[in-house]
Amino acid sequence: MQEFTNDPIDIEALPNYEQAQLKTLHPKYWNVVMIHIGIFLFLLAAGIAALVVFNSEAKQHIILFSALYIVLAVLLIALNRADISRRGFAVRDKDIIYRNGVIALTTTIVPFSRIQHIALHEGLFARMFGLAALNIFTAGGSSGSLHIPGIEIGEARRIKEMLMKQITKTEE
Template identity: 30%
Template sequence: MDSAVQFQNEPVDPAALPDFSEVELHSVEAAFRTYQMLSNLLWGLLIGVGVSLAFWLFWGFRAMEWGQWLGLIILIGLQFHAVLDPRYRGWALRDHDLIAREGVIWRGTVVLPIARIQHVETASGPLERLFGLMRLQCYSAGGMTADVVVHGLKPETALRIRSHLLQHIGDAPRG
């Protein structure tokens, strides 16, 4: 090691850091709310039937009514969540990163540097395709799951962002 090279690790003033929360985020498409409501309705019905059957199997036919009430409460909760969810989702693509925000109860924001992205996918299930929606999934090194998933995009928007990211990660120097 060269003795002339001095290692430095100066502290960073948190007040001097750029504030990602000031970035104006794009909202999900309007159809996302309807998609979420139908998706949650299907899941809620499945869970409701499962809860009712579990009550019937473990506590008998009379307890099945309690299971139905519990299933209905779960279904209403899921629908309430579906109505609120789109207003807490957003995304932004900047020169050097992709920002995604989500969460009604547990809120989170992910800022993924474009230089860290190794793989980009677009995906849509049958219900998403029915509503003309697609999601964008970005992966960084070593991850088994996507680091950022942006839900509720129009297919043309998702494909355009994917193309942009792929072009930039192909040009990015790897260290």
């Protein structure tokens, strides 16, 4: 019978993921986000307008509604801008790293051996700007899966092909 051992690991010897050079999302992705925000704000404005037109009590509060609408629009734009500027990804020899978040930064590292499936998603507006999103599904379920938007379509296809080759190597 083999003897069980569980030796400690020297934490200082582990590779430092923070030194990886992360690639930012394509600058055109901001256009896609602004289109989505614009559509949302247009629908919200239409709803507020309908409320004010069809509800006589709401007409008294039109200044309040307008002020709240402007504050919401500014917050949406500012938070999305901050979020996009902090996002980044890197493909390394054995894994892929993705960082996102505004208030709390989240860094997800997915080893190639955990990847089950990779999908390339081209939304309507993203496709207009030549962009795509990589969806990387892992064996661990949704908690380890990645969705990386705002990648130039040609680069996204190359990354997908490279990851597919890595998955095939791992399975062999």
